[in-house]
Amino acid sequence: MQRYVLTIYQPDGEPPGPEVLEPVMRELGALEEELKAAGAWLFSGGLRPPEEAVVLRAGDGEVLTVDGPYTEGKEHVGGFTVIQAPGREAALAWGRRMAAAATLPIEVREFWG
Numbered sequence: 001m002q003r004y005v006l007t008i009y010q011p012d013g014e015p016p017g018p019e020v021l022e023p024v025m026r027e028l029g030a031l032e033e034e035l036k037a038a039g040a041w042l043f044s045g046g047l048r049p050p051e052e053a054v055v056l057r058a059g060d061g062e063v064l065t066v067d068g069p070y071t072e073g074k075e076h077v078g079g080f081t082v083i084q085a086p087g088r089e090a091a092l093a094w095g096r097r098m099a100a101a102a103t104l105p106i107e108v109r110e111f112w113g
Contacts, residue, residue, distance in 0.1 A: 001084040001085065001086055002084065002085060002086070002087065002088075002091070002110055002111075003042065003082060003083070003084050003110070003111040003113075004082070004083050004084075004085055004088075004091040004094075004095075004108055004109065004110055004111055005080055005081070005082055005107075005108075005109050005110075005111045006080060006081045006082075006083060006091075006094065006095050006098050006106050006107070006108055007077055007079075007080045007106065007107040007108075007109070008077070008078045008079045008080065008098070008102055008104055008105075008106060009075045009076070009077060009078065009104060009105040009106075009107065010075060010076065010078035010104050011074060011075050012050070012073070012074055012075060012076060024101065024102060024103060027100075027101035027102070028098070028101050028102055030101075031097055031098060031101045032044060032081070034097075035081070035083060035094065039084075040083045040084055040085055040094060041081070041083060042082040042083060042084055043081070043082045044079065044080065044081035044082065045079060045080065046078060046079035047077060047078060047079055047080075049076075050068070050069035050076040051068060051069065053067075053068060053069050054066070054067055055067075055068070055069075075105075078104075081098070082111060088108075088110070091108050091110075092108055094108075095107075095108040
């Protein structure tokens with residue numbers, strides 16, 4: 001079985017209100033339960049807002065510390081799920097289900113390590 005990371009990209013700015021967010025979280029919770037029942041779920045978690053990130057960059061013999069997000073963009077990584085699947089097509093099938101549940105873009109990438 002290969003491992004895959006399903007990364008959720010969300011728009012920058014304030015999260016949507018409960019009327020939007022609660023049904024999405026219910027759908028994602030149900031999907032996580034299906035992943036667990038199928039033996040595919042390994043780990044998942046959300047990330048704090050990008051404004052709370054700290055970037056460490058090596059250069060000129062020292063490591064610089066910079067507050068804030070690493071890149072400027074219109075979206076950021078909001079969370080991820082690590083799954084195991086027999087192949088790419090199976091991982092993409094789970095990713096499609098996650099995209100439908102989250103109503104956000106999902107990147108599916110094989111996890112090496």
